[in-house]
Amino acid sequence: MLVPTISAFFTPLALEDAFRYQDAKRAISSRRFVAPSFNDIRLILNTAQVMAMIRPKPYRQLKIKLNPGLELLTFDGDVTLYEDGASLHSPEANPVILRLLHFLAQNVKIGIVTAAGYMQPEHYFNRLSGLLLAVRASEHLSAAQKSNLIIMGGESNFLFVFDEKEEHCLRYIHRREWILDTMKHWSESAIQELLNDAESAFQSCIRTLRLKAKVLRKERAVGIYAADQSKKLTREQLEETVLVVQQVVETSINTANSEKPAAYADIPFTVFNGGADVFLDIGDKSLGVQSCQKWFGGIPPSSTLHVGDQFLSGGGNDFKARSACCCAWIASPAETVALLDEMIALGKGE
Numbered sequence: 001m002l003v004p005t006i007s008a009f010f011t012p013l014a015l016e017d018a019f020r021y022q023d024a025k026r027a028i029s030s031r032r033f034v035a036p037s038f039n040d041i042r043l044i045l046n047t048a049q050v051m052a053m054i055r056p057k058p059y060r061q062l063k064i065k066l067n068p069g070l071e072l073l074t075f076d077g078d079v080t081l082y083e084d085g086a087s088l089h090s091p092e093a094n095p096v097i098l099r100l101l102h103f104l105a106q107n108v109k110i111g112i113v114t115a116a117g118y119m120q121p122e123h124y125f126n127r128l129s130g131l132l133l134a135v136r137a138s139e140h141l142s143a144a145q146k147s148n149l150i151i152m153g154g155e156s157n158f159l160f161v162f163d164e165k166e167e168h169c170l171r172y173i174h175r176r177e178w179i180l181d182t183m184k185h186w187s188e189s190a191i192q193e194l195l196n197d198a199e200s201a202f203q204s205c206i207r208t209l210r211l212k213a214k215v216l217r218k219e220r221a222v223g224i225y226a227a228d229q230s231k232k233l234t235r236e237q238l239e240e241t242v243l244v245v246q247q248v249v250e251t252s253i254n255t256a257n258s259e260k261p262a263a264y265a266d267i268p269f270t271v272f273n274g275g276a277d278v279f280l281d282i283g284d285k286s287l288g289v290q291s292c293q294k295w296f297g298g299i300p301p302s303s304t305l306h307v308g309d310q311f312l313s314g315g316g317n318d319f320k321a322r323s324a325c326c327c328a329w330i331a332s333p334a335e336t337v338a339l340l341d342e343m344i345a346l347g348k349g350e
Helices: 015-026 038-054 096-105 121-137 188-208 235-254 285-295 319-323 333-347
Strands: 072-075 109-113 149-153 158-162 170-173 213-217 221-226 269-273 277-282 304-308 326-329
Touching: 015 038, 038 304, 038 326, 038 333, 072 285, 096 109, 096 121, 096 333, 109 285, 121 149, 121 158, 121 170, 149 285, 188 213, 188 221, 188 235, 188 269, 188 277, 235 269, 235 277, 285 304, 285 319
Parallel strands: 072 109, 072 304, 109 149, 304 326
Antiparallel strands: 149 158, 158 170, 213 221, 221 277, 269 277
C-alpha cells in the first residue's frame, strides 16, 4: 500500500493542486519506469494539507463550515527540527530557526512537542538554545509573540513557556494550569504501577535478547539505552523491545479482573523507538497537542498543524497526533525547512 491506514482529515485536501505542485518538482508523471512511490504520496499529502490551511479554496459540496487558517504549529524534536541526537545551535547552523521566527512574527503559535521529559528548563535549553536565544534577541517580535513559543516535554507531561526574563528563557507551568479533563483523574500511584510493569518488561527484554543496555527511570517515563554509547543497539533489537513492552502492558490491562481492572487501565501510554533507545512515556502526542491547543485558548484541530517524522503505527510517537490535528510527515530537518518555505510562499501568494 502506498498510503497506510489513515484517520479522518480535519480539512478538505487540495489533492489536484498538490499533485501538480509536486509533479513540477519531482517529475512524477514524466517517469517511464519508476511508479509513484511512498515518498511521492507522502509529499503530495503534505502539500495538499498546507495548501488547504494556508490558501484554502471554497468547497461547495462541503456541508460543514470550517474556519480555515493556521493558528498553531507543533513540531517533534529529533529528525524534525534537528538531526537525531543533535541540537539547535544558531540560525546559521540551523536554518529552521529563521522560519520559526517568521511564523511567530505572523502571530502563529509554536509548540515543540518532544519525548524528552524533564522538569528542569536547562535540559531543553541545551537542545534548543539557538532558537530560544534568537527569540530573546529578536527586535521584530513583541513580548506577546515571543510568549507564543512553548515546549511540551515528555509527550504530554511538562509545559514550559518562553520567558526572556528566565535564565534559560523558559518558565515552568504547573500541571494544574493546563492539563486536559481526561488527565485529571490519573493517580500518581497508578502511573507508578504502570511504569513498574513497563520496567519489568524492559528488564525481561535485556535478559531474553541479551542486550547490553541499561534501564533509565524518570518521573513520567522508563526506558533502555545502550550501556556502551559507542555501540548502538540494532534496529531489530529496538523494534522487538517496543513490541514486547507494548504487548506486556496491554496484556496486563486486558487480562485484569473485570471487577478490579488494572489501576492504570485508563492511562494512555506511548512506547517508541527513539533510534538509539526505547522508552515508554505516560500519555501521548495527541494529548500533548491538545494541551497546547488548550493553553492557547482552544485552537481547533483544523487550524493546527503537527510536523513530525514518526508516523508509522509501530513505534512511531507522532502517530497519535493525527487524532488531534492536521499533520505533515517529514523525513529530515531539511524537509521541515522545505515544508515551511512552501508554507511561507503560499502565504505570500506565490
